[in-house]
Amino acid sequence: MHHDTDTQDIQDTIAAIATPPGQGGVGIVRLSGPDAKRIGLAMFRATSPAFRDFTPRMLHHGAILDAQGSPIDEALAVLMPGPRSYTGEDVLELHCHGSSAVLREVLDATLALGARLAERGEFTRRAFLNGRLDLSQAEAVAELIAAPDRAAAHLARTRLAGLLGERVRALRTRLEHLRAALCVAVDFPEDEVDCLAPEDFLSGVRAVMAEVRGLLTSHERTRAFREGAVVVLAGPVNAGKSSLLNALLGRERAIVSDTPGTTRDWLEESISLDGLPVRLVDTAGLRETADAVELEGVRRSRELLERADLVLLVLDGGQPADPAALALAHEVGPQRLLLVMNKIDLAPELPDEPGEGIALPRPHPPGGDAPLDPRSSGADRPECVEGRPVLAAENMKMRGDRGELFPPAAGGILPLPALPVSARTGAGIEALTATLRRRLAEAAGGEPQAGELAPNVRQAQAMRQALDELEALALDIEAAVPYDLLSVRLETACMRLGEITGEIAPQDVLNAVFDTFCIGK
Numbered sequence: 001m002h003h004d005t006d007t008q009d010i011q012d013t014i015a016a017i018a019t020p021p022g023q024g025g026v027g028i029v030r031l032s033g034p035d036a037k038r039i040g041l042a043m044f045r046a047t048s049p050a051f052r053d054f055t056p057r058m059l060h061h062g063a064i065l066d067a068q069g070s071p072i073d074e075a076l077a078v079l080m081p082g083p084r085s086y087t088g089e090d091v092l093e094l095h096c097h098g099s100s101a102v103l104r105e106v107l108d109a110t111l112a113l114g115a116r117l118a119e120r121g122e123f124t125r126r127a128f129l130n131g132r133l134d135l136s137q138a139e140a141v142a143e144l145i146a147a148p149d150r151a152a153a154h155l156a157r158t159r160l161a162g163l164l165g166e167r168v169r170a171l172r173t174r175l176e177h178l179r180a181a182l183c184v185a186v187d188f189p190e191d192e193v194d195c196l197a198p199e200d201f202l203s204g205v206r207a208v209m210a211e212v213r214g215l216l217t218s219h220e221r222t223r224a225f226r227e228g229a230v231v232v233l234a235g236p237v238n239a240g241k242s243s244l245l246n247a248l249l250g251r252e253r254a255i256v257s258d259t260p261g262t263t264r265d266w267l268e269e270s271i272s273l274d275g276l277p278v279r280l281v282d283t284a285g286l287r288e289t290a291d292a293v294e295l296e297g298v299r300r301s302r303e304l305l306e307r308a309d310l311v312l313l314v315l316d317g318g319q320p321a322d323p324a325a326l327a328l329a330h331e332v333g334p335q336r337l338l339l340v341m342n343k344i345d346l347a348p349e350l351p352d353e354p355g356e357g358i359a360l361p362r363p364h365p366p367g368g369d370a371p372l373d374p375r376s377s378g379a380d381r382p383e384c385v386e387g388r389p390v391l392a393a394e395n396m397k398m399r400g401d402r403g404e405l406f407p408p409a410a411g412g413i414l415p416l417p418a419l420p421v422s423a424r425t426g427a428g429i430e431a432l433t434a435t436l437r438r439r440l441a442e443a444a445g446g447e448p449q450a451g452e453l454a455p456n457v458r459q460a461q462a463m464r465q466a467l468d469e470l471e472a473l474a475l476d477i478e479a480a481v482p483y484d485l486l487s488v489r490l491e492t493a494c495m496r497l498g499e500i501t502g503e504i505a506p507q508d509v510l511n512a513v514f515d516t517f518c519i520g521k
């Protein structure tokens with residue numbers, strides 16, 4: 001690998017607190033660079049009287065001293081001499097008590113001895129510049145640290161192992177071979193032995209394109225697992241959307257009240273559904289309103305609906321499903337819709353067993369544009385218990401054979417089953433999270449596979465650019481464009497692939513990557 005290195009920069013010895021701020025059992029100050037050992041020897045007083053120098057990669061017990069020679073902390077110190085270290089340079093780690101104040105003092109002592117503060121991602125940048133990691137691995141380090149959940153951590157770990165980089169380098173090599181063959185054909189047109197036939201050229205290019213497409217599919221497929229799936233809680237005012245958000249979150253995050261229109265602006269919280277990160281968004285209830293603020297809230301709700309991976313349409317079990325909810329269900333479509341009927345605690349006696357309750361005509365299958373099932377006049381409806389809303393009792397007896405509810409709507413029932421829940425008592429919440437998890441994984445095209453090579457956004461972008469170039473190239477070959485004009489496209493495609501692993505990485509690409517890191521990484 002060769003990179004534009006700033007030699008001035010790399011002469012510096014950098015230092016940073018490597019552990020997160022706050023109280024911790026242990027906190028680490030890390031140094032990397034030519035002076036790491038000298039600084040370590042100056043500020044560390046080993047407990048063992050026999051100590052003369054750091055034994056490579058061995059922990060030494062002792063005291064950390066400040067610039068005046070007074071002890072700041074009792075600590076463990078380790079020197080990992082380059083090139084067998086994380087950065088490839090001499091690395092010194094001081095494992096201190098995990099107190100922000102102590103760590104700050106220790107860091108100050110390293111600075112007093114000539115170290116300078118590390119920039120974001122500078123340790124990993126040095127590891128990259130010294131060939132310890134390729135760029136796709138360096139990015140995986142940051143992604144692993146930021147992984148919202150274990151599926152995301154797993155995808156990052158696979159990339160950290162370097163497998164994506166290997167695949168991309170292999171693809172680039174194949175393109176380089178094609179390019180070499182092209183050049184031979186151009187330089188020695190009479191030499192028939194080495195001349196690459198257009199069919200072979202084309203099939204070579206197409207094979208690479210197919211592999212790049214496969215990697216891009218994996219990028220799309222794993223998006224929800226890497227970034228979190230967006231689930232939007234929507235529905236009529238007062239249905240209990242905010243209550244449901246709180247119930248799913250396990251704490252009282254959103255304001256709940258019986259005043260319709262309580263939630264005026266959306267709010268987002270993250271939850272984990274068995275390894276799948278979910279961004280849960282509560283929205284303003286949909287209703288006709290003249291209030292300017294609420295109107296804006298409703299407008300934002302609609303915007304959010306478009307970005308949702310799944311819409312949780314929350315219905316109030318104590319109310320008839322209003323036409324707006326019905327319209328919303330149609331608008332969103334069965335693919336992205338999950339209906340829940342809230343407030344089932346209002347129902348006097350919900351049948352225990354699925355299939356019990358009132359027999360209903362089977363609703364039309366989801367997705368069909370068929371009209372809603374008309375309901376009977378209601379002569380056979382059960383009496384309601386005093387004090388409970390009539391509709392609550394009625395709504396909640398409409399069970400399908402799997403325990404689903406088919407909410408009544410004006411002139412019929414909704415063509416989709418609703419999951420019965422109570423945000424108040426927690427009934428049905430577990431079943432809801434299980435269904436959510438399953439639906440989201442299905443929508444994503446299944447769980448990430450073990451060892452799946454999923455490129456990140458930057459890498460996918462570079463792959464798309466490479467693919468565009470190769471597509472144009474394939475058309476050119478088919479159109480019998482002379483070989484000497486094709487080489488440029490191949491070169492561009494190779495460059496785009498090279499940016500993924502960093503063999504070709506202009507300074508601005510590197511800056512963009514390492515600026516996303518935290519200090520101390």
Ligand SMILES: Nc1nc2c(c(=O)[nH]1)N(C=O)[C@@H](CNc1ccc(C(=O)N[C@@H](CCC(=O)O)C(=O)O)cc1)CN2
Nearest residue numbers: 018028030057080083084085086087091093132141521
């Ligand atoms: N204390 C501590 N824990 C840490 C790190 C660290 O820097 N310090 N890491 C930082 O991200 C991660 C581990 N990654 C590392 C990767 C390579 C080497 C390293 O020194 N490799 C050498 C030597 C291997 C050996 O001992 O034989 C090499 O590969 O040649 C160290 C850490 C997570 N845990």
Ligand SMILES: Nc1nc2c(ncn2[C@@H]2O[C@H](COP(=O)(O)OP(=O)(O)OP(=O)(O)O)[C@@H](O)[C@H]2O)c(=O)[nH]1
Nearest residue numbers: 237238239240241242243257261262263285423424
């Ligand atoms: N009985 C019962 N009441 C509930 C349940 N969930 C919510 N409520 C009540 O319904 C009312 C509305 O709840 P919210 O969570 O504020 O409803 P919302 O859909 O967020 O309402 P807006 O933000 O106004 O659109 C409150 O009085 C809640 O206490 C439930 O499961 N059972």
Ligand SMILES: [Mg+2]
Nearest residue numbers: 241242262263
């Ligand atoms: Mg609300």
